[in-house]
Amino acid sequence: MDSDEEIHDVYDGDSAEDYYYSGGDSNMDGGDSIGGGEDEDDDAGYGYGYASDEGSEKTYTVLREDDIRQRQEESISHVSAVLSISRVAASILLCHYKWNVSQLHDQWFADEDRIRKSVGLLTKPVAMFSNANEMNCGICFDSYPRDQIQSAVCGHPYCITCWKGYITTSINDGPGCLLLRCPAPGCGAAVGHDMIHKLASDEDREKYSRYFVRSYIVDKKKTKWCPAPDCENAVEFELGSNVYDVKCLCSHAFCWNCTEEAHRPVDCSTVAKWILKNSAESENMNWILANSKPCPKCKRPIEKNQGCMHMSCTPPCKFEFCWLCLGAWSDHGERTGGFYACNRYEAAKQEGLYDESEKRREMAKNSLERYTHYYERWASNQTLEKLSDKLKEPESQLKFIIEAWQQIIECRRVLKWTYAYGYYLPEHETAKRQLFEYSQGEAEAALERLHQCAEKELLVFLGNDDGEVETQPDFETFRPKLAGLTRVTRSYFENLVRALENGLSEVDSQAASSTSVSSKNAGAKGKGGKAKSSSSRSSRTGTRNIDDVNHWNCERCTYANPESSTLCQMCRNPR
Amino acid sequence: MANSNLPRRIIKETQRLLSEPAPGISASPSEENMRYFNVMVLGPSQSPYEGGVFKLELFLPEEYPMAPPKLGRICLDILKDKWSPALQIRTVLLSIQALLSAPNPDDPLSENVAKHWKSNEVEAVETAKEWTRLYATGA
Ligand SMILES: [Zn+2]
Ligand SMILES: [Zn+2]
Ligand SMILES: [Zn+2]
Ligand SMILES: [Zn+2]
Ligand SMILES: [Zn+2]
Ligand SMILES: [Zn+2]
Ligand SMILES: [Zn+2]
Numbered sequence: 001m002d003s004d005e006e007i008h009d010v011y012d013g014d015s016a017e018d019y020y021y022s023g024g025d026s027n028m029d030g031g032d033s034i035g036g037g038e039d040e041d042d043d044a045g046y047g048y049g050y051a052s053d054e055g056s057e058k059t060y061t062v063l064r065e066d067d068i069r070q071r072q073e074e075s076i077s078h079v080s081a082v083l084s085i086s087r088v089a090a091s092i093l094l095c096h097y098k099w100n101v102s103q104l105h106d107q108w109f110a111d112e113d114r115i116r117k118s119v120g121l122l123t124k125p126v127a128m129f130s131n132a133n134e135m136n137c138g139i140c141f142d143s144y145p146r147d148q149i150q151s152a153v154c155g156h157p158y159c160i161t162c163w164k165g166y167i168t169t170s171i172n173d174g175p176g177c178l179l180l181r182c183p184a185p186g187c188g189a190a191v192g193h194d195m196i197h198k199l200a201s202d203e204d205r206e207k208y209s210r211y212f213v214r215s216y217i218v219d220k221k222k223t224k225w226c227p228a229p230d231c232e233n234a235v236e237f238e239l240g241s242n243v244y245d246v247k248c249l250c251s252h253a254f255c256w257n258c259t260e261e262a263h264r265p266v267d268c269s270t271v272a273k274w275i276l277k278n279s280a281e282s283e284n285m286n287w288i289l290a291n292s293k294p295c296p297k298c299k300r301p302i303e304k305n306q307g308c309m310h311m312s313c314t315p316p317c318k319f320e321f322c323w324l325c326l327g328a329w330s331d332h333g334e335r336t337g338g339f340y341a342c343n344r345y346e347a348a349k350q351e352g353l354y355d356e357s358e359k360r361r362e363m364a365k366n367s368l369e370r371y372t373h374y375y376e377r378w379a380s381n382q383t384l385e386k387l388s389d390k391l392k393e394p395e396s397q398l399k400f401i402i403e404a405w406q407q408i409i410e411c412r413r414v415l416k417w418t419y420a421y422g423y424y425l426p427e428h429e430t431a432k433r434q435l436f437e438y439s440q441g442e443a444e445a446a447l448e449r450l451h452q453c454a455e456k457e458l459l460v461f462l463g464n465d466d467g468e469v470e471t472q473p474d475f476e477t478f479r480p481k482l483a484g485l486t487r488v489t490r491s492y493f494e495n496l497v498r499a500l501e502n503g504l505s506e507v508d509s510q511a512a513s514s515t516s517v518s519s520k521n522a523g524a525k526g527k528g529g530k531a532k533s534s535s536s537r538s539s540r541t542g543t544r545n546i547d548d549v550n551h552w553n554c555e556r557c558t559y560a561n562p563e564s565s566t567l568c569q570m571c572r573n574p575r
Numbered sequence: 576m577a578n579s580n581l582p583r584r585i586i587k588e589t590q591r592l593l594s595e596p597a598p599g600i601s602a603s604p605s606e607e608n609m610r611y612f613n614v615m616v617l618g619p620s621q622s623p624y625e626g627g628v629f630k631l632e633l634f635l636p637e638e639y640p641m642a643p644p645k646l647g648r649i650c651l652d653i654l655k656d657k658w659s660p661a662l663q664i665r666t667v668l669l670s671i672q673a674l675l676s677a678p679n680p681d682d683p684l685s686e687n688v689a690k691h692w693k694s695n696e697v698e699a700v701e702t703a704k705e706w707t708r709l710y711a712t713g714a
Contacts, residue, residue, distance in 0.1 A: 139640060139660045141584050156661075166660055169641040176656070183661040312656055 059241035060256065062249045063223070063234040068216050075101050083108055088192045089121055091212075095178045099216050120181050120190035125155030127184075137162050138184060150199075152182045154189035164199050167191075171204045174314045175211040175218075218317075227259045228252035244268075253413070263417045265500035274420035296321050391461060391475055400479060404454045404486045411447045411493050415440075421500050432504040439499055443492040450485040457482075581609050585635060588664050600668045602633065610635040614668060619676040629675070633664065643667070 072094075079101060080090040096119045097104040108115050116123070134143045139162035149157045158166070170177040180196065182189040193212075197205060213232075217223050223236045226248040235246050237256045244257040245264055253262035255271070263271045295311075297319035310329055313319040320329035384402060388395045418440050425433055457478060499506060552561050552575060566575050589609065592602045599617040604610075612633040618624030634645040643658035644667055653662060653670055 139584070140582070141587050158661075162660065165641045169638070169660075183659045185659060185661055185666070318656075 059238040059243060060246045061236045063236055064249070065213055065232045068213050068234065072099070072213070072216055075099055079104060088194050091193055092121065092190050093119060095215055098218060098220070120188045122153045122189050125153060126187070127151070127155035127157070139166070152189040152191050152195070154182050154184070154187050156182050156184040156187055158183065160199070167196055167199050168201065168204050171200060171208050175215060176314055177208060178211055178215055224256060224259060226250060226252055227254055253410070262413060264414060265497040266417045266421045270420055270424055271417070274423065295319055387461060400483045400486070401454070401458065404450065404482050407486045407490055408447065408451055408454060411489060414493050414497060415444055415447065418496065418500065431507040435504050435507050439496050443496040446489045446492040450489040453482050453485050584640060585609065592664060597665060597669060600672060602664060602668060612664070616668065616672050616675065619672065622676050624675045
């Protein structure tokens with residue numbers, strides 16, 4: 001099928017990579033560049049240094065809504081004072097200038113008239129006011145007494161009902177309402193935020209003010225929104241740092257550079273390739289139609305609506321692009337003279353390749369939800385409260401459970417990305433592949449043990465209906481076990497991450513006795529050829545039943561060791 | 576029914592479309608539903624569309640004029656984000672007609688079309704003629 005081919009082309013090509021990868025360079029050129037970032041190089045997206053002492057020095061700050069509002073207020077006051085304009089005018093200008101005060105100052109003092117014109121800050125009306133007592137509304141065409149008619153500075157008359165309809169429509173269309181202009185074709189006069197506040201319903205006013213806060217961070221170079229749904233926080237990043245994993249106060253961990261979920265140990269370009277590969281593999285139009293995509297220019301998620309492939313990003317970006325190939329719309333063959341029939345889309349629809357809204361819901365799930373699910377189920381304070389209740393233990397004594405679950409979530413994420421890593425590891429690098437598969441298998445096995453303990457064994461204490469109440473185990477035995485497993489798993493994954501981020505360089509210097517755990521392990525039993533390294537699936541189920549086979553569990557760390565060894569392979573504790 | 580509480584604005588627009596039709600454009604409301612119009616736009620003479628009659632169906636959604644008219648698969652900026660309730664059915668149809676006329680590469684109305692036209696006029700005109708032949712004649 002024609003369209004399939006095109007999609008594959010796109011995903012195979014370099015352009016797709018560039019698009020995820022360019023990290024917003026495209027909107028940084030030209031006069032619209034946002035200051036504050038002091039133009040540090042934007043291309044630092046490659047090398048992830050391993051943060052050896054994690055958490056000791058944060059490279060970012062999480063901003064809550066109140067912090068942002070306060071900064072906005074300060075900017076408005078400042079601009080209003082320096083430019084000698086009203087606060088309303090100042091906030092319109094700041095919305096247009098994406099809150100870049102210094103750029104606004106420069107341009108305003110260079111050419112005030114031009115700026116006024118382009119943002120629609122007129123100094124006097126352009127429409128002739130008649131002296132009649134009745135005026136015609138330009139929208140509903142009815143005539144009204146003077147006091148029922150309102151206008152922006154331009155003077156174009158519309159009745160209050162129509163203004164309300166206009167404003168509510170605009171607010172419900174998205175953040176473009178912040179730059180609302182008079183409805184008269186070609187007029188362009190800005191509609192003041194005060195007028196909108198006066199005429200909008202409570203609900204709309206609420207939305208409007210949300211957009212207003214959010215406008216503060218659009219296109220900012222060193223600040224980005226937390227991409228978690230419903231999270232209102234932003235993260236301000238210390239440019240220059242090359243460790244991009246950040247964690248919002250809402251607990252969502254993401255990569256500041258590409259805003260995908262946190263993806264150590266793989267780099268942003270691998271992530272982009274992997275995501276595109278997987279989407280291309282879903283073969284038909286469903287995936288593409290089901291998801292929102294980031295605007296190729298400003299990276300904000302754009303949800304596709306209705307049939308047309310001609311997408312326009314929401315203001316202020318307004319980038320126009322093709323949904324299918326993400327190319328600029330201006331490069332597309334709109335050769336039918338303005339009628340663009342969206343052939344590929346129509347064809348797909350006719351072939352029944354998708355059933356719009358239905359499939360969309362179904363498909364539009366992202367991995368975020370999975371982690372959120374874990375988090376809500378286990379790592380939340382509710383679980384803690386419930387347990388604390390049951391066990392008559394203070395919550396502070398139960399933190400180790402939360403820690404275990406946070407570790408599980410983090411490890412699941414790392415594990416997921418290691419599959420992307422493995423996919424792009426060249427086939428001929430046999431030694432690296434082996435080390436990779438081995439380390440991955442080990443880390444995964446440790447994670448499975450931790451997961452099992454944190455879920456199954458915890459259920460017993462929670463007194464869930466489906467947790468069989470056998471002999472009530474001792475909570476004081478459970479505590480060190482889970483804490484130990486958490487520690488062990490963390491160390492496995494730290495080693496895995498470090499090894500992958502070093503490009504598995506241990507392989508090159510394997511002769512030398514290394515101090516890193518992962519290479520030691522590889523040397524010790526990599527060749528023993530546990531069959532599990534070949535398939536992660538089997539290793540997963542294999543470890544679940546590890547107790548059934550000939551293994552012994554370490555007293556100290558609970559690691560399952562083969563019968564043959566007398567020392568624990570994990571912690572070197574004797575059997 | 577749908578016709579009984581038709582906003583005055585729609586009634587006025589319809590009356591004017593019928594009493595003073597724009598040249599080369601006809602728009603007549605359906606009898607069952609006054610929000611539904613059968614539209615015909617003549618391919619302007621001297622244009623690649625000459626001799627074609629473009630039949631379109633135009634529908635005024637409940638939210639009209641706050642929301643733009645719906646016009647099948649046509650992609651026109653004023654039917655999307657450039658819509659303003661101060662525009663009218665007539666404005667929309669005139670825009671379509673303007674696009675059908677020999678495109679003026681500097682006309683901001685059809686910026687995207689214009690780019691294509693500028694870069695590859697022969698091919699674009701051929702495509703347009705072909706489409707006219709296939710879709711806009713006879714049928
Ligand atoms: Zn009105
Ligand atoms: Zn105006
Ligand atoms: Zn967040
Ligand atoms: Zn990234
Ligand atoms: Zn955009
Ligand atoms: Zn289109
Ligand atoms: Zn041990």
